[in-house]
Amino acid sequence: MGAAPGARDADAPTEVRADPAEGQRESTRQRVLQVVLTQGPISAARVGEVLGLTAAAVRRHLDALSDEGAVEVKLVAGNRGAGRPSRRYVVSHAGQSRLGNDYLSVAADALKRLNEVAGPDAVRAIARDRFAAVEDRYRETIGTTTSLKDRTAALADVLEAEGFAASVRTVGQRGPSAAKSTLWAAQICQGHCPLQELATDFPEFCVEETELFARLLGVDIRRLSTLPTGGHVCTTHVPLGRDAEA
Template sequence: MYSPSDLDAPAAGPVDGQRESTRDRVLQVVLNQGPVSAARVGEELGLTAAAVRRHLDVLSEEGSVEVKLVSGNRGAGRPSRRYVVSRAGQSRLGNDYLEVAVQALEQLSAAAGRDAVRTVARERFAAVEERYRAAIGTTTDLRERTNALAGVLDDEGFAASVRTVGQTGSGNGRPTLKAAQICQGHCPLQDLAADFPEFCEEETELFARLLGVDVRRLSTLPTGGHVCTTHVPLGRD
């Protein structure tokens, strides 16, 4: 754990290394939990909110994070600041697939059309489907399957988590409609999928097969979203 005083030490090798290490940890928490407040990042890392804000200011200046203003629950008062990882920050965290893959797909598309690209995307996800299915197990509970899928994705480096959303009951006895959202904060195929959305589409189809329900993509990193969000309908409570 690093104290706030570390930030005020003279510029020297070990201190610079500590700053950089802590800053990378701050960036990783924003990736996993964004949109997230400085206070929440501090709780996660054992730092004060003030110390975290200094790191976030640097990350914001260099373009690794972006600030979102979020209104309170009742819409009153000043909006609070929440942080998300920018596209530049995604690159800093390691979108390290080979550029030759993009060039190869461009040549394939030119020679054989987009259907050939879709075949490549479909084969890519078919290659991991059985491994994902084995990790999810045999449970028939959709919530458990959704959480297990997010766990597999997180282990694969997609910084995945699950959020439960739903329409709150109005006290009229009607059941509450619930849903889960699988959020992926990182994608090593992000730049590739920006040119070839077939990869996002085939991944969505994979999720639907694994969960056994129709799912819907609400946002993706390649199209400018801060996370890839997949909506999973859970039914009524």
């Protein structure tokens, strides 16, 4: 006797359908993570402004990302150090490791062997070669730009294209006197380092990168923090005050 129309075989596998709402939540969560990656340390309110989300929605996603260990909170003092520190979000080191660096473990083993056989100079040559692509792309991009501020922005754009999640922030204020102008600076912030696993074991990569930045920008720069040494971002301080066209 045939089954009634519309009846389902009890032994047939149950069809599991994806929840569209869940997929949308995951997509939005990844967008939130990307904003924290590229602009962190960043407040929840600012994430909402960037993505056009309500404060409540942003906090739900940030709480979920925090529970997963992908982001963490950093307390930042106000401009004058007064009042309660504000909460800023950054991608955690565990979150960094989720961004696709598995192949680097093979490269790290190879570099360790190279260091044993040929010494640190050979490792540094590898690091120099790695950053040659950044230098080549920068020189193609820079054109006739002469302002140090614009050159710094161009370098950040190249780093962003190379996967370093780079952005530029201006700190301080340009003043009427040379003394006050020296406090005016740009900071290149790199929220992700595709070479972090290598640079942790081989600081030659950070050394080569720092020397490259100084050479391309033509000024003395300072590394304020790096991901391989425990920072939440790689931050490079570029003094703008003495650049006449900045």
